[in-house]
Amino acid sequence: MFGGSIVALVTPMHEDGSLDLEALGRLVDFHAGAGTAAVVIAGTTGESPCISAAELDTMLRTALEAAAGRISVIAGTGSNATAHAVELTRVAARAGAAAALVVTPYYNKPTQQGLFLHYHAVARDGGLPVILYNVPGRTACDLLPETVARLAEVEGIVGIKEAVPGTERVARLRELLGDRLDLLSGDDATAMDFLLAGGDGVISVTANVAPRLMHGMVEAARHGEPRKAEALNDRLAGLHRALFVEPNPIPVKWVVMHMGLIGAGIRLPLTPLDPVHYDEVRAAMLRAGVEYTS
Known part of the structure; x- marks a missing residue:
């Protein structure tokens, strides 16, 4: 159901931390015209721990209106409480999202059986x-x-975003799953290798900044064109590093702001990018052909 270059979209905010829904609509339109296959609303890059259920509903409805059927809208609905994850997924379903991206329960450290039962319930x-x-x-x-592999037998589970770097994990997943689930990389730096090893797509931070390049790289890798994929990925490699000089989404929000697409808002406990990193991040933008507007 899901593949290609999917963006883990930043959440635009005003300087006081309130949602900037006008900017959100612009971002969705930007990606719909840039080859992005789908947007994830309120994932990790969208500051999901700081987004309320009511805000999730509003953001999804805004994104879906802007998308106008041109691009799929996926909702981040994960929580470390199973009942809360179910509640958020229901909110997303009512809003009209295409799917729910559900992170493993953080902090609790559940067993594998606990993880199975958590996802089964959602x-x-x-x-x-x-x-x-x-x-x-x-x-x-x-x-x-x-x-x-056990969860692949559960009705309604359609894919996995795997953020263990490298290719060993994707190879093992493909061996166990065949084509039963869509395999999506969650690690930009190793996404090309993931795709060449049999992955279906990537849910990307870098795609916020260079969606056309990411789309081109992903399509080349998916279609078995390693030289083309490597050439495109070489232009993206600086961004893959620079967008993680501080915890995501701090750097990527700074970049998207300086592309003129969003304002400066970010919610505590996250803080704006430290100026010590400005030159490195700007250099990565230049290498990828991304215009720095201010």
Whole structure:
């Protein structure tokens, strides 16, 4: 159901931290015209821990109106409380999202059986197709391939965003799953290798900044054109690094602001990018052909 270059969209905010829905509409329109396959609203890059259920509903409805059927809209509905994840997924279903991206329960450190039951409940009761999201570097919890294979048998689970870097994990997932789930990279720096090893797409931070380049790289890798993919990825490599000089989404919001697409708003406990990183991030923008407007 899902593949290609999918953007983990930043959440535009005014300087006081309130949502900037006009800018959100502009971002969705920007990506609809740039080859992006889908947008994720209120994922990690969208500051999901600081977004309320009511705001999620408003953002999804705004994004869907702006998309006007041109691009799929996926909702980030993960939580470390199963009942809350179900509730957020229901909010997204009522708003009209195409699917729910559900991160593993962070901080709790559930067992593999706990993870299985968590996702089973969200798929059964949430009302949307579910994309599993495994990012152990943030959650202290690793959804193992063998558990993913069990979850592939659950009705309504359609894919996984896998953010364990490298190709060993995608190879193991493909071996266990065949074509039962869409395999999406969650690590921009190794996404090309993930795709060449059999992945279907990427849910990307870098695509916020260089959507056309990311789309081109992803399509080349998916269609078995490694030289073309490598050439495009070389232009993106600086962004893959620079957008993580501080915790995501601090750097990417600074870049998208200096592209003239959003304002400066970000919510505590996140803070604006430290000026010590400005030159490095601007150089990565230049290498990727991204215009710095202010």
